[in-house]
Amino acid sequence: MLSLPEKVCRSCRRIVLKDKCPICGGDSFTTTWTGVAHILDANDSIIATEMGVDIPGKYALRVR
Numbered sequence: 001m002l003s004l005p006e007k008v009c010r011s012c013r014r015i016v017l018k019d020k021c022p023i024c025g026g027d028s029f030t031t032t033w034t035g036v037a038h039i040l041d042a043n044d045s046i047i048a049t050e051m052g053v054d055i056p057g058k059y060a061l062r063v064r
Ligand SMILES: [Zn+2]
Pocket: 009, 010, 011, 012, 013, 014, 021, 022, 023, 024, 025, 026
């Protein structure tokens, strides 16, 4: 199984490809995460509500 190149912001769990999180501005990342939640409409998503996410995008379900 290939390891995913993406890293995940520790504070908001957004999957980030750059050196700085575009959502919260954080620069602390982890590559140890599992599951991807595609939030398309944050206002109409149970997952988004549970995760406290209000910006559409890709998020990790679990971060270690
Ligand atoms: Zn973030």
